[in-house]
Amino acid sequence: MTFPERFSNLPEYAFPRLRSLLDAHAPGGEVVHMTIGEPRHAMPDFVGEVLAENVAGFARYPNNYGTEDLLGAIRDWLAMRFGVTVDPDRQIMALNGTREGLMNACIALCPETKGGKQPVVLMPNPFYQVYAVAAVTVGAEPVFVPATRESGFLPDYHALPDEVLDRTAVAYICSPSNPQGAVASADYLRDLIALAEKHDFKVFSDECYSEIYRGTPPVSALQVAQEMGAAPDRVVIFHSLSKRSNLPGLRSGFVASGAGNIDHMKRLRAYSGAPLPLPIQAVSARVWGDEAHVTASRALYVEKFDMADRVFDGIDGAGAPEAGFFLWLPVADGEEAAMKLWTQTGIRVLPGAYLSRTVAGENPAKGYIRVALVAPKEETQRALETLRDCLFG
Structure with a gap:
């Protein structure tokens, strides 16, 4: 075999x-x-109550992309937390945690070739391992860029040669970074998005640790992109309730981007995705709406x-x-x-x-x-x- x-x-x-x-x-x-x-702090005390109230939803096929209540709650959270404006029906999709989205976004959005050559997927080194597997799955060349103490524990994509950047289709960034805990500043993200505009690649921003910080709250790549007036499909962000709300077993998160990117991801999910059960979506909507x-x-x-x-x-x-x-x-x-x-x-x-x-x-x-x-x-x-x-x- x-x-x-x-x-x-x-x-x-x-x-x-x-x-x-x-x-x-x-x-x-x-x-x-x-x-x-795996977070061990207390999860929100209302989770069991909301789940019980909606348990009948397990008897129905769930909405593939997110219920109206869930997408609306995510929209409101993005507006409250980052000051961004998104259309919940066209620019957000619910996920089974960020890992699913980080993988499937590459499958849905990375082209087979870039300029007639094998595409490149950039990622920090060290990195969340799904980035590399996603690149290999789509036949792209993974390029590992050191994220060391000397670079502030974030990758310096600007240091790459133009030949690599011109073949780049996707660049992963994790902020706050896993494992180092470094936060990408608005200037860092602005420079990265400008580089992506220059060389025409997408920025996949893994932001699942954004709510665990001391001092200044981390910014979002989507927030910076909207402030810059970048193309809506230039940046794709990923968030989860695992770390934010101590609910790793809920397997609930979301992806937000331009309508074109989300449409392509929805097409893939219609065939291969695993939508969140309706009771989980009900719990998730309530959790995104609570900051206490x-x-x-x-x-x-x-x-x-x-x-x-x-x-x-x-x-x-x-x-x-x-x-x-x-x-x-x-x-x-x-x-x-x-x-x-x-x-x-x-x-x-x-x-x-x-x-x-x-x-x-x-x-x-x-x-x-x-x-x-x-x-x-x-x-x-x-x-x-x-x-x-x-x-x-």
Whole structure:
């Protein structure tokens, strides 16, 4: 039996790799999971009530693109949060979380060729792994652009040669970034959108961590694009309730863009998408309309940011990020650090190299570990102190 060769060079996904690295060794203490970005703060207290009120909806096929109530709630949230104006019927589509949208947008919107050549899909390195799989799926060339401390943990797409930029069909950007927690400023996004206008490619902006921050709220690429007067289809943004509202199991998010892009994505979804069940859409509409739970959850993260700053005070590069909920800690070698933590303390973290790709013999994330700050404060405090003493003591 033969299999498609296009996926043969994909590295094993991060978490199976981590299990292969650690699971043959006994933990050195009580196991503490700090690997997966699964929020553990309280979800909104009205979720069960709304779900129960709408349970009869499981007996009906759901609206493929989003109910009127859900799309209206998303429109209102975008206007409130970012000051943007969108037509809910033509410029928004509901998603089963952002991963579905980030994949299917590339399938729907990346052309087979660009200027008669193989198209390029740009992505930061390290990156959310679906970006690379999406590029490979559509037959594009994935180009991994370092997002290092020197570049502010964001990719410098301007540094690429014109030959690459002229073939570029899609550029992924994640802000706040996973795993580093860097926030793209309005100037950064303005320059990126101008570059996309010059070389005629689309910007896919993964913004699922936008509501977890300290200080200034992150801006949206759609917000900047509208302020610039950029072509409506130039930017595609993706949001989710997983991180914002501590509902990773709800699998609910949305994509917003110009009407042309959304029309193409709807055509694909009509054949291959998985629409949200009607009770889930009802819950989602209510959740997008409530900010009180978001504010409370963000305050807890800010407390943990401050805690991390205190724990790692004096250790260069080891403080908490601007946003998101991961620490991106510099170490000599990520795999060695993860193994040491596991076998000596029982703390489980993710080597940075598992989120990155080696290019020209260099992996920009090899010297990092990713640490999720999703546990309750007391557990997080103990784990961070133990981690510090083990790796930096």
